[in-house]
Amino acid sequence: MSLWADILRWLHVIGATALFGTGAGIAFFMLMAQRTGKPEIVAHVAGTVVIADAIFTATAVVVQPITGALLAREMGWPLSQGWIVLSLLLYAVAGAFWLPVVWIQMRIRDLARQAT
Secondary structure (H helix, E strand, O other), X not given: OOHXXXXXXHHHHHHHHHHHHHHHHHHHHHHXXXXXXXHHHHHHHHHHHHHHHHHHHHHHXXXXXXXXXXXXXXXXXXXXXXXXXXXXXXXXXXXXXXXXXXXXXXXXXXXXXXHO
């Protein structure tokens, strides 16, 4: 295995970790902020969450398929393999759920700011 494949694998794992970690962390902090019932806290946390999504989650969303495709090519795996096709489909489904959540987070931020 080449150094390039190792670097791609490392980047791919870091991207997956960023997606999972930011997703779980953002959900947790949004829940905790909402539970306070204080619009100023919700506004602050939601504002931070929107920034974190833009910096970390969106970057990982872009990097994941790129590193995955490059890694598959490096390993000699055709993108038409069943498990790769299934992974891409599941990735698209997850993305279809994530995009509305980003809009909801921005809406919560804006509403909470208006309430303060």
